[in-house]
Amino acid sequence: MGTWEVFLIIGTISFALQGGLIAMEKKYDLFGVYLFGILTAFGGGAIRNTLIDAPDYELWKQGSLFYSAVIAITLILLFPKPFLASRELWGNFLDAVGLIAFSIHGATVAVKLDLPVSAVVVSALLTATGGGVMRDLLSQRQPIVLGEVVYGLWVCLIGLIIGMGWATETWHLYLLFIVFTVLRVLSYLYDWKVPVRRYSE
Template identity: 80%
Template structure:
């Protein structure tokens, strides 16, 4: 199993769980829970494929990842108390893992297509946040990427690191995953924020 596949599995599990948690928070039915979990996990990759014209992306042939997603969502439904006991903490933890894993995955895909740095950054952003944005819009939530706590900046930096070919080995990618997952977790634990420029009324 290669690094790319490991990151894909991590992201799929993490985003499926987080999507399911949000649907349960909104008191949606079983269909809604599965829909939100799958949409969060696969929506970003589908949008990325269209934007960068990815030739070998096969959404409907990812049976293993779909099964993994279904299993993860089912666990949420069977054992909700385990996941909902500390809903905010676990929701952010799942999101951090999925965000960074999908950022790296999206960057790798763009690099394999020999795309420029800008395209790598866009690929990382769309892969990591596209499904979550769709989920949040459908659930009438403010997209996390547009919130005050640092979120998209970590994705941007990952895209730059990989796009500039500063991270090319398996060790580099795992190191990026550990460092930026930690930074994302610290950013919501300590409420790190990017300065906001507000207009005077």
């Protein structure tokens, strides 16, 4: 199994679980839980493929990932207590893991297509946040990436590092994953925020 597949699996399972948890918090029915899980896991990749002109057929050849997402969602439906008892912790941890894994995957997709650095950063951002934004809009939540938390910053830095060719080896990508996952968790625990300029009349 290559590095590409590892990050795909990690991100897919993490985002599927997180989407399912949010749907359960909203007291949606079974269809809603599966829909939110699948949307969170695959929505960003679909948007990315459209905007960077990646092969769309690849999206429909991810049967194993789809089954992994369905199994993960079923797991929280069958055993909800361990997840819902500490849903805030689980939600943010899963979000951190999925965010960073998909950021790295999105950046590597753009690099394989020989796109410029700017496109690599955009690809990382879309892959990591696209599904979550659609999920949050459907559940009438403010998208996390548009809040004050240090969220999109980590994604853009990952895209920049990979796009500039500073992380070319397999171990570089795993190191990026560990470092930025820790940073994402710390930014939640310590409430790190991006400076805000508010308009006042």
